[in-house]
Amino acid sequence: MFKLESLRSGYGRTEVLHGVDLVVPDDGVTTVLGHNGAGKTTLLKTVMGLLPARSGRITWDGEDITRLSAHQRVRRGLAWVPQGQQSFGTLTTRENLLVVAEAHPGGRGRLDEVLALFPALEELMERRAGLLSGGQRQQLSIARALLTGPRLLVLDEPSEGIQPSVVQEIEEKIVGLASRSGTQVLLAEQKVGFALNAADEYAVLATGRVVRAGRADEAAVDAAREALAV
Numbered sequence: 049m050f051k052l053e054s055l056r057s058g059y060g061r062t063e064v065l066h067g068v069d070l071v072v073p074d075d076g077v078t079t080v081l082g083h084n085g086a087g088k089t090t091l092l093k094t095v096m097g098l099l100p101a102r103s104g105r106i107t108w109d110g111e112d113i114t115r116l117s118a119h120q121r122v123r124r125g126l127a128w129v130p131q132g133q134q135s136f137g138t139l140t141t142r143e144n145l146l147v148v149a150e151a152h153p154g155g156r157g158r159l160d161e162v163l164a165l166f167p168a169l170e171e172l173m174e175r176r177a178g179l180l181s182g183g184q185r186q187q188l189s190i191a192r193a194l195l196t197g198p199r200l201l202v203l204d205e206p207s208e209g210i211q212p213s214v215v216q217e218i219e220e221k222i223v224g225l226a227s228r229s230g231t232q233v234l235l236a237e238q239k240v241g242f243a244l245n246a247a248d249e250y251a252v253l254a255t256g257r258v259v260r261a262g263r264a265d266e267a268a269v270d271a272a273r274e275a276l277a278v
């Protein structure tokens with residue numbers, strides 16, 4: 049289990065997260081819901097080690113990883129898909145994949161498996177990433193992260209700026225990742241439908257505090273909407 053306990057972090061003198069508790073179950077998906085500025089990206093960056101925790105703990109299968117560098121966390125199996133479908137725009141899809149595949153042990157061997165998950169990318173291998181649609185770029189971003197062979201995939205607003213039909217496809221891939229290949233997923237979202245369809249657990253974040261959390265069952269939709277409306 050991946051666990052955050054009383055996690056605090058922020059920027060300069062400003063504390064943004066004021067003691068966040070959260071779990072990502074084994075083989076499971078946890079989504080963090082919240083409006084713009086609630087602290088979702090700050091939370092994910094602290095999980096990745098891109099921002100230091102000021103206090104509190106991050107543990108993974110019992111190991112305290114709170115003070116590990118981002119690099120050490122990646123080596124333990126964390127992978128990061130940042131907001132905004134980031135990739136190298138002037139490189140082709142193939143080059144974008146190979147840059148990651150070659151930098152990680154076993155990356156090349158995972159290429160076929162990852163392309164089987166995102167077959168749309170196979171037809172776009174020679175196209176520059178900068179010319180792909182938002183949905184295609186998002187698939188490329190997730191594929192790049194999967195080439196590292198992660199045990200926990202961290203995604204920041206994967207549905208942002210993507211047309212609804214593709215959002216559903218990405219949602220299905222994320223659910224499949226957790227249930228079929230046992231990859232844990234932690235994702236931040238603003239869209240309640242997407243967030244809860246894909247998730248086993250959810251937490252609603254408001255001004256850096258968890259104001260609602262629980263199983264992502266049918267009752268969660270109303271509970272999450274109510275918490276977001278406050």
Ligand SMILES: Nc1ncnc2c1ncn2[C@@H]1O[C@H](COP(=O)(O)OP(=O)(O)OP(=O)(O)O)[C@@H](O)[C@H]1O
Pocket residue numbers: 059062064082083084085086087088089090091238
């Ligand atoms: N680099 C930074 N320096 C200072 N303050 C920051 C920085 N990045 C974010 N903040 C502030 O931290 C707070 C939380 O921002 P954060 O980006 O974590 O929210 P979010 O929930 O991810 O929002 P969004 O959905 O808009 O990405 C906001 O008040 C924001 O202004």
